[in-house]
Amino acid sequence: MTQHTHDRLLIIDFGSQVTQLIARRLRELNVYCEIHPFNTVDDAFLDAFAPKAIILSGGPASVVNADAPRPPSSVFERNVPVLGICYGQQLMMDMLGGKVEGGKISGGGGTAEFGRAYVTPAVEKSDLLMGWFATDREQVWMSHGDHVSAIAPGFEVLGTSPHAPFAITADQSRNFYAVQFHPEVHHTPNGLKFFENFIRIAGFSGDWTMNAYREEAIEKIRATVGDSHVICGLSGGVDSSVAAALIHEAVGDQLTCVFVDHGLLRKNEAEEVVTMFRDNMNLKVIYADERELFLGELEGQSDPETKRKIIGRLFIDVFQKYANQIDDAKFLAQGTLYPDVIESVSFSGGPSVTIKSHHNVGGLPEKMGLKLVEPLRELFKDEVRVLGRELGLPPSFIGRHPFPGPGLAIRCPGEITRAKLDILREADAVYIDQIRKHGLYDDIWQAFVAILPVRTVGVMGDGRTYDFACALRAVTSVDGMTADYYPFSHEFLGETATRIINEVPGINRVTYDITSKPPGTIEWE
Numbered sequence: 001m002t003q004h005t006h007d008r009l010l011i012i013d014f015g016s017q018v019t020q021l022i023a024r025r026l027r028e029l030n031v032y033c034e035i036h037p038f039n040t041v042d043d044a045f046l047d048a049f050a051p052k053a054i055i056l057s058g059g060p061a062s063v064v065n066a067d068a069p070r071p072p073s074s075v076f077e078r079n080v081p082v083l084g085i086c087y088g089q090q091l092m093m094d095m096l097g098g099k100v101e102g103g104k105i106s107g108g109g110g111t112a113e114f115g116r117a118y119v120t121p122a123v124e125k126s127d128l129l130m131g132w133f134a135t136d137r138e139q140v141w142m143s144h145g146d147h148v149s150a151i152a153p154g155f156e157v158l159g160t161s162p163h164a165p166f167a168i169t170a171d172q173s174r175n176f177y178a179v180q181f182h183p184e185v186h187h188t189p190n191g192l193k194f195f196e197n198f199i200r201i202a203g204f205s206g207d208w209t210m211n212a213y214r215e216e217a218i219e220k221i222r223a224t225v226g227d228s229h230v231i232c233g234l235s236g237g238v239d240s241s242v243a244a245a246l247i248h249e250a251v252g253d254q255l256t257c258v259f260v261d262h263g264l265l266r267k268n269e270a271e272e273v274v275t276m277f278r279d280n281m282n283l284k285v286i287y288a289d290e291r292e293l294f295l296g297e298l299e300g301q302s303d304p305e306t307k308r309k310i311i312g313r314l315f316i317d318v319f320q321k322y323a324n325q326i327d328d329a330k331f332l333a334q335g336t337l338y339p340d341v342i343e344s345v346s347f348s349g350g351p352s353v354t355i356k357s358h359h360n361v362g363g364l365p366e367k368m369g370l371k372l373v374e375p376l377r378e379l380f381k382d383e384v385r386v387l388g389r390e391l392g393l394p395p396s397f398i399g400r401h402p403f404p405g406p407g408l409a410i411r412c413p414g415e416i417t418r419a420k421l422d423i424l425r426e427a428d429a430v431y432i433d434q435i436r437k438h439g440l441y442d443d444i445w446q447a448f449v450a451i452l453p454v455r456t457v458g459v460m461g462d463g464r465t466y467d468f469a470c471a472l473r474a475v476t477s478v479d480g481m482t483a484d485y486y487p488f489s490h491e492f493l494g495e496t497a498t499r500i501i502n503e504v505p506g507i508n509r510v511t512y513d514i515t516s517k518p519p520g521t522i523e524w525e
């Protein structure tokens with residue numbers, strides 16, 4: 001069996017919408033874990049992975065169907081603790097000799113449950129539930145149509161809910177645990193404690209810390225890169241900044257960053273990024289002033305997808321141009337994060353439509369004959385921020401809101417002009433200044449101004465104005481996949497509108513965008 005530095009937990013994914021959250025909770029407990037889709041897990045894989053415990057996720061399928069996805073039966077023969085969640089519980093019961101029945105979702109008489117439920121303990125004491133119940137019942141979140149109707153031999157009931165007599169079940173002699181609810185979601189408020197008990201039972205030492213990650217990542221980068229050169233597209237965003245700082249710590253001068261100014265950056269952004277990395281971090285940064293190239297090619301273009309595709313193509317051309325100037329560059333560094341990795345491998349139910357073509361440098365390495373270095377592949381965004389702090393990046397960089405690669409182009413719906421971009425930069429600067437002054441920056445996931453392609457009539461100082469309208473956007477989100485508008489006070493909105501209209505020539509009307517995602521998207525294009 002393979003030897004690994006850390007205790008490893010394997011999450012087998014059956015397609016639940018919330019599988020990532022299982023990993024997230026375990027990370028908080030300093031447990032190293034990986035998510036793998038069920039159809040990639042076989043005996044050879046299990047031997048190589050050498051899990052110290054296994055979690056079977058939820059999923060949309062029904063074990064009642066013959067073609068339902070299943071793990072190899074050997075997951076129950078490895079002598080390691082197994083936790084089944086929802087579909088995972090149903091699988092365990094089905095595979096270990098219990099019974100599962102299809103539920104009626106509507107029409108009465110069914111045992112389907114969606115939403116909040118309360119479980120109460122069915123035994124006096126158990127390692128799994130130790131310290132979990134703050135009162136005599138604990139809130140959990142259910143989302144299932146099928147239900148377990150008979151538990152497998154060797155299992156007992158540890159907890160029940162009004163509609164789920166087998167809410168929490170266990171075969172404590174084999175350390176098999178199976179629950180109908182989802183301990184990983186926020187609506188199971190004390191879910192972390194539940195996982196803490198499971199990993200204590202499994203004997204994890206909690207050795208997955210950011211400091212250990214940093215040391216190992218540095219060793220890995222050195223071993224991969226050797227004496228070659230690495231280039232890195234640096235945006236000043238959190239991901240590429242942390243990736244660059246880490247690689248710089250590993251291989252120093254062998255790293256060259258290319259920061260592209262496409263003319264679509266925010267006010268003072270180019271100077272801030274270049275100064276910060278050259279002067280404070282001592283990084284080699286090529287400032288690629290490609291404003292004319294990008295703005296020239298975007299002239300007269302108003303279709304959102306056309307604009308995005310032009311920008312994507314020019315990014316590739318520019319990276320190619322600078323890479324050619326760097327001798328023996330063999331690697332391209334990217335700030336790929338764990339959610340990006342999972343999204344591309346996860347079990348998915350069907351083809352999905354393209355809402356917008358996110359600019360992406362993924363197509364680059366092959367074209368340029370480069371290999372990828374992705375030192376953040378195993379981290380979530382908030383973990384990247386922790387790592388950035390450890391690497392000494394200033395807080396102002398670490399806490400930055402995400403900024404999209406196509407920049408202000410997608411905040412200027414319709415045709416882009418230099419004049420509109422200048423107005424937008426000023427308005428955005430005032431808005432962000434307001435948010436900072438009111439101490440709201442860190443509560444908001446992302447905030448920006450979009451300049452609208454309409455001009456409206458106003459009256460200022462008894463004179464008529466005919467200027468652009470703009471929309472303020474501010475959202476809360478966990479991962480950018482869903483979002484809600486931020487509930488600013490009316491005072492804040494009023495004060496901000498006044499400041500923008502007074503301080504930014506070219507804008508005479510301010511609106512606040514209160515669309516959530518879905519149905520909207522965060523950016524306007």
Ligand SMILES: Nc1ncnc2c1ncn2[C@@H]1O[C@H](COP(=O)(O)OP(=O)(O)OP(=O)(O)O)[C@@H](O)[C@H]1O
Nearest residue numbers: 233234235237238239240259260335402403404405
């Ligand atoms: N102006 C730019 N110059 C060079 N590379 C860029 C630029 N904008 C984006 N990139 C590249 O595209 C990648 C993806 O952009 P993305 O916005 O997702 O990440 P980020 O900018 O590093 O972080 P954040 O999500 O916090 O903005 C970046 O990691 C970077 O490599």
Ligand SMILES: O=c1[nH]c(=O)c2[nH+]cn([C@@H]3O[C@H](COP(=O)(O)O)[C@@H](O)[C@H]3O)c2[nH]1
Nearest residue numbers: 357358359402403404405406480521522523
């Ligand atoms: O690097 C990027 N390249 C892109 O092309 C791109 N488009 C959107 N975004 C960012 O992604 C998140 C979700 O945005 P949407 O709701 O608008 O799709 C938000 O954080 C957006 O800012 C991008 N980031």
Ligand SMILES: NC(=O)CC[C@H](N)C(=O)O
Nearest residue numbers: 058059086087144145146
């Ligand atoms: N959330 C789940 O894992 C659901 C499991 C199964 N598809 C059911 O409806 O019962």
Ligand SMILES: [Mg+2]
Nearest residue numbers: 235237403404
């Ligand atoms: Mg960015």
